[in-house]
Amino acid sequence: MSTMSEELSEDNLTLNFGPKEPVHCWKKLQPCEEFVGAKRSKQTLVSWSDGLYIFGGDNGKRMLNDFLVFHIGEGSWARVVYTGTPPAPRYHHSAVVFSNSMFIFGGYTGDINSNSNLHNKNDLFEYKFKSSQWLEWKDVITGPLPPARSAHGAIVYDNKLWIFAGYDGHARLNDLWMIDLTDVHPHWMQVNQTGDHPPTCCNFPTAVVDDSMYVFSGQSGAKITNHLYEFKFLEQRWIRIPTEHLLRGAPAPPQRRYGHTMVAHNRQLYVFGGAVEGTLQSELHCYDVDSRSWSIVQPVDGSQSPSGRLFHSGAVCDNAMYIFGGTLDAAATRSGEMYRFQFSSYPKCTLINDFAKLLQNGQFCDVEFLLGESKDALSAHSVVVAARSPFLHEKIMDVHKQSSTLQSPSFIHDNPLVVALPQATMEVFKMALHFMYTDRIHPSLESTSREGMSSEQMLLMMDVYKLSLLLKIQRLEMLCVQYIQASINEENVLLVLENACELRLCSLKDYCLKFIVRESSFKTIVMSSEFENIEQSLMVEIIRRQQSCIRSRPTSPDFSHEDEQSIPSSLQDDLRDFLQSEIGKQYADIFLEVGEVVIPAHKPVLAARCAYFEAMFRSFMPKDHSVKITFGKIIPTEQAFHSLMRYIYCGDSVMPSEDALYLFAAPDFFGFSNQRLQVYCKSTLEQKVSVDNILDIFEAADAIKMEEVKAHILSLIVNDFGTIIKQAHFRTLKRELLLDILDTLAAKMYQK
Known part of the structure; x- marks a missing residue:
């Protein structure tokens, strides 16, 4: 040992x-x-x-x-x-x-x-x-x-x-x-x-x-x-x-x-x-x-x-x-x-559940979409939909620039912005909105049977797929294609083909044609009563496709090239990029003051993730839309607060050990859903304390009054005092910390 x-x-x-x-x-x-x-x-x-x-x-x-x-x-x-x-x-x-x-x-x-x-x-x-x-x-x-x-x-x-x-x-x-x-x-x-x-x-x-x-x-x-x-x-x-x-x-x-x-x-x-x-x-x-x-x-x-x-x-x-x-x-x-x-004992990341609750409770919505010809209204949060959809970002920004009377670049409005989307119906847009907040297909579209989706689910999924192309949400697009392809069979392939043609979904149409001309499926499909009722142009296209590949007939649709596609960005990826981008700053509606530094942020995200901010924004709006950030009486470093923001926005828990000390008490102060951040901070301190940074951590633990961590660091220092005292940093420690080290050394000598 x-x-x-x-x-x-x-x-x-x-x-x-x-x-x-x-x-x-x-x-x-x-x-x-x-x-x-x-x-x-x-x-x-x-x-x-x-x-x-x-x-x-x-x-x-x-x-x-x-x-x-x-x-x-x-x-x-x-x-x-x-x-x-x-x-x-x-x-x-x-x-x-x-x-x-x-x-x-x-x-x-x-x-x-x-x-x-x-x-x-x-x-x-x-x-x-x-x-x-x-x-x-x-x-x-x-x-x-x-x-x-x-x-x-x-x-x-x-x-x-x-x-x-x-x-x-x-x-x-x-x-x-x-x-x-x-x-x-x-x-x-x-x-x-x-x-x-x-x-x-x-x-x-x-x-x-x-x-x-x-x-x-x-x-x-x-x-x-x-x-x-x-x-x-x-x-x-x-x-x-x-x-x-x-x-x-x-x-x-x-x-x-x-x-x-x-x-x-x-x-x-x-x-x-x-x-x-x-x-x-x-x-x-x-x-x-x-x-x-x-x-x-x-x-x-x-x-x-x-x-x-x-x-x-x-x-x-x-x-x-x-x-x-x-x-x-x-x-x-x-x-x-x-x-x-x-096992890992880390609590699970609650990011998706937090955003699902934000969508469900409808608090702090700042954009209203008017859908279809009937202009049905559906409220949402601009920070989420803009982070997920480049198309919606452009639409929201167009309305923002027309309605904003502020000279500052902030995204602060007395009333929600109204954005018209005549291309989308209420039912389909709700499905897409659920995905934007959760990275998941709406439960009503999922099949739990071997046969796959029902005909009604299939048609609705195809509408969602078409909308995903308009919204430019690649991850949703890929998921829709996978769900549809997994449920295509000899009984429904003609239905999917006809609707793919009507919606002008070319890649899905091609998949259906390849499925139909398979040797194992072709005879059953063309002999069905449904085949007799499809449009003549489609019938001709199927026969020609079958004749063209009769000498080298594939055993199944060949979509191997799709496996080479990179995985589209997730909710965490999009929010991480949004937080760090200039586009994200354009949507800022709250400003966090960390010492002398002002950090732009977004009320819906802060409220969804932190009970402290949710209660604050629900009860009253801070003066000038600004909030001074402290952890009790301690003002965190700018670097530590950026680590906290990455955790809030996208669940990132990787951080320097110095940041972990400052953020150790943050969960208790801000009211996160669980103690995941605190556990990660503790783990970071356990794994990343070294000779080079031990005195930095010692000073930080003292500054933010983390007595448990400070006591452990003191024991480590005195156990190899001969090595630590040679550090240049040791000579710059304040008098009180030097006395703490001497007291601990004396106690150790007395025990011996």
């Missing part, structure tokens, strides 16, 4: 109030020795208190029912000592924790060595952690039982154990059962599922986030997909999570697989391992429930990452994921390894 002195000599300092492990770090822990328990796969792993509990599995020769525990704090393994009769040896069973008990359901049992008496189970066992006692529920449960099964999913929600799908020995299942674990007379109930449920499947993981259960991939024969499914408990309805919103070039969902694990943490799903087309995976994939986006989590340098594997088990304890065991190769080598992955 390195000392503080050693860390200083390497030009790095570590503050002691951070996590013990760097975030996104894999670490190999003490493996399970054979004298404690065999290497295995297909076992279960659960966490309770400070322990990770492993039950069952197989070692390649026989099924197991030994019960092991890994004590996290001590890093040691042991066999669990218990009373009562445990479940028979088995694998592909399920285990969940409820209250102070672990529940084991089902699984596959018998003698795999002699291949005799092999069968699935539907029994339910409880292990009470506090009394170390096994109990079987066979005499407690009344009524019929679920069909026996293995390789199923199991979770706990609302005091109930839920069992989904699996394999019954003859076929894969997709039924859902539940039992109330608090009922005096417990009984199994089959759940009537609605919606677009997953195919029959086995060897898949399940996880719960809030009021939903998630299922990803698994073994389902020819129907295997990499779709993520969500079961909404309150509605008892399945939906397929759409992927059309994932832009080309953005991280794609993991490939379809089986034998993988999935755990939930901080509203994110982490998928690890599994078998993909005959290969064992070692990448860690993450699905963010709020942004509905996939990413690959890159481990930090120095990580001891596990190799690819399947039929391992995973569990979460505190802010870490633990992976144990599994099959490592084609020779079915079993593992007794335990790995820990340290």
Whole structure:
């Protein structure tokens, strides 16, 4: 273990109030020795208190029912000592924790060595952690039982154990059962599922986030997909999570697989391992429930990452994921390894949610759009729409210049500006406006079924696509194209083609023509009754297109060139550019005074992100539209305040360590939605304190009265005083700080 002195000599300092492990770090822990328990796969792993509990599995020769525990704090393994009769040896069973008990359901049992008496189970066992006692529920449960099964999913929600799908020995299942674990007379109930449920499947993981259960991939024969499914408990309805919103070039969902694990943490799903087309995976994939986006989590340098594997088990304890065991190769080598992955504990960025609320509540709107021939009025915020749409920026500026009577370049008006948009209808513009504030397609346009959008959704999406071309919002344009293309099929392609021609959407028209002339689709489409009713000119164009490519017919529409497009700018990108641009200054309607410096800003953005500004602007308007900025009694540096503005406008949290000190208290003062900025400031201080900047941070901590940070910095200084005193900066410290260092040195000497 390195000392503080050693860390200083390497030009790095570590503050002691951070996590013990760097975030996104894999670490190999003490493996399970054979004298404690065999290497295995297909076992279960659960966490309770400070322990990770492993039950069952197989070692390649026989099924197991030994019960092991890994004590996290001590890093040691042991066999669990218990009373009562445990479940028979088995694998592909399920285990969940409820209250102070672990529940084991089902699984596959018998003698795999002699291949005799092999069968699935539907029994339910409880292990009470506090009394170390096994109990079987066979005499407690009344009524019929679920069909026996293995390789199923199991979770706990609302005091109930839920069992989904699996394999019954003859076929894969997709039924859902539940039992109330608090009922005096417990009984199994089959759940009537609605919606677009997953195919029959086995060897898949399940996880719960809030009021939903998630299922990803698994073994389902020819129907295997990499779709993520969500079961909404309150509605008892399945939906397929759409992927059309994932832009080309953005991280794609993991490939379809089986034998993988999935755990939930901080509203994110982490998928690890599994078998993909005959290969064992070692990448860690993450699905963010709020942004509905996939990413690959890159481990930090120095990580001891596990190799690819399947039929391992995973569990979460505190802010870490633990992976144990599994099959490592084609020779079915079993593992007794335990790995820990340290999650990020940073609160999520609330930028999109904050702007969605701003649009919904309609406060501080300063522009009104008159839509269509009927001139229906819809209010919005000029800063958002101008940042997202070059077309709307020009329209707003034209009206601003005509109506402004002010000599200053500020964007201050007594009444909202009125901008006419005869090209847009209310319904379609609302959809586009929702995207401008959230970077998301309006929920009413999204399909949750395999068949894609309905005809009504398709036509509305095409109108939104046409409007996106007018507004010059490339990201919305690309998303609309992806949604439409993903939903085109033999039944609706002619409808899309006709409307693409009517709306003059040339690229979409070309896509439809390529789809129609595919060898697999052409005959079905031209023989349909819909084909008889299309315009003659389109009919001729289809026949000619089919004849022209008959010798080199494509198997599917070729849009590979679109994959090479760069990803268009996001809401964060547009607001970052807007904040730093001259255009952004033209829309300034509030001026923030930081010392002698005046920084132009925008009321809707400040109000959306900060409760302090929202209350101020709602109650009264500051004199001269100016606000003096302090953090309590402290005036931040100009550089630190620019870091704060980047966080407010676009969620940027990267900043110099000196800025982090000033901004550490900002969340409490300005009233952000959560403590994300404060956590990032703390992390920045932990990771970026060095010999070169330690005295700067020391002075700043004293100036803004951050006593906790100041005390830590003092301890670091005195631990390598010989190095720090050689700094030229040391001789310029004020008298009070030098006395603080001497007092700390004296206290350290006295302790020795």
